[in-house]
Amino acid sequence: MLDYRQLIEKYEKDLIRNRRYLHQHPELGFDLDNTVRYVKEELTAMGCEPKEIGNHGVTAVIGKREGRCILLRADMDALPMKEESGLPFACTSDSAAHTCGHDTHTAMLLTAARIFKELEEDLPGKVKLLFQPAEEIGYGCRDMVENGILENPRVDAAYGEHIMSCFPKETVLYGTGSMSTGADLFTITVHGKGGHGSVPHTTIDPINIACHIVLNLQTVNSREVDAKEMAVLDFGSINAGSAGNAIPETAVLKGNIRTFNNDVRKQIKKRISEIAEQTAAMFGGSARVEYSLEMAAVNTDARVTELTGNEIKKHMDLEKVNDHTLKLPFSEDFSYISERVPSAFFLIGACPEKGEVLTQHNPRIIFDEESMKTGVLVYVAGAVGYLKQGKEETI
Structure with missing residues (x-):
């Protein structure tokens, strides 16, 4: 059995060097010129042939044998x-x-790439690397999919990782089924007819319509969604008018949907449009629903999770592995991939042994650097575990 930990120790200095460089040079969204340059240089230096994909993504393929192709994804952007x-x-x-830890993801996948290159002659298939932009704004993975990341070579399965500051260091957590909520951010623009506040009968009041839309939509959760399902439908913004004695032309509502169930997500989105439009029409106005973000829940495939997870367990203290069903209330744009190919997703615990326990996106957050080696192990062992089953098995 390959000693992956020995290989990881061999490249530990590079792992830390890459992480610290990226940590000191954060970039946002799709504006990743320096990060892309750095990743491409590192990949080239280890013998890969990196290519840019879409808007500031980087990909490379490692492996000389025919067989399955597994995609490994790391996001690169900061906050x-x-x-x-x-x-x-x-x-x-x-x-x-880099208060979400994407610098560690990129560094871990770069180190995994070094190990894959060392094992390339014996890899029973192909590993496709994806260094992804713009996860924090929810558009990066979609851009990669739209620009063909799942083709040439065609991807049979995929998985991603996320380092977590709130779980014990060097632990691995994963599960099957829906593991994170979807995230849909919507705007409802209500159109009425403005006029003087002293003669409301000559107007169509969009504020009144907006209030009724909010109230009517509250019945979706309480009356239309199965009580066993977790679903959030709420509003965070309502804006209309500028004077107390003038009825405005428009009112604008902004809200969000969160659920683990993609069928429930579709149901809620359908009802938002129906209720908003019909409520507005009832009062003589109109309403338009638009989405600034549409992201499904991440669904993990049982067989891919089994093949990757079982191999990872062979190289870990089982007390540090939690493979029970995992549900977390954050959203992940990896869902654009998990909707299209069988996928797995792993969380890597990196809470420092001393100090305050902080969650991602806190300005004072610190990730335990030793835990990055666990993340590299998950990338390498999981991918090999999937590939060595052979291309004859259909998933």
Whole structure:
């Protein structure tokens, strides 16, 4: 049995070097010029032939034998905030910081790539790497899919990872089925007829319509969604008018949907349009529903999870592995891939042994760097576990 941990130790200095460079040079969304340059240079130096894909994505394929192809994804973008970790390699920018841990994901997949290159002659298939932009704004994975990341070579399965500051260091957590909620951000624009507040009968009041839409939509959860299902439908913004004695032409509502069940998600989206439009029409106005973000829940495939997870377990202390059903209330744009190919997803615990336990996106967050080696192990062992089953097995 291959000693993956020995190989990881061999490249530990590169793992830390890459992570700290990326940590000190965060970039946002699709604006990843320096990050893309760095990743391509590292891949080229280890003998890969990286290619840019879509809007600031990077991909490379490792493996010389025929067989299955598995896609491994790491996201690269940071958050628009200032870091306050106090680390000696902390970013000094006021406008961007890796407080979600995507710098570690990129560094872990780069190290995994070094190991795959070392094992390339014996890999029983192909590993396709994806270094993805713009996960934090929810559009990066969709852009990669639309630009063909799942083709040439065609991807048979995929998985991603996310480092987690709130779980014990060097632990691995995963499960099957829906593991994260979808995220849909919507805007409802209500059109009425403005006029003087003293003669409301000559107007069509969009504020009144908007209020009724909000109230009517509250019955979707309480009367139309199975009580066993988790679903959130709420509003965070309502804007209309500028004067107390004038009825405006429009009112604008903004809200979001979260659910683990993609069928429930579709049901709620359908009812938002129906209820908004019909409520507005009842009062003589109109309503238009638009989505600024549409992201399904991440669904993990039982067989891919079994093949990858079983191989990972062979190289870990089983007390540090939790393979029970996992449901977390965050959203992940990896769903654009998991909707299209059988997928798995792993969480890597990286809570420091000392200090305050903080969640992602906190400006003071610190990830345990030793835990990155566990993340590399998950990438390498999981991929090999899937590929070595042979192309004859159909998933």
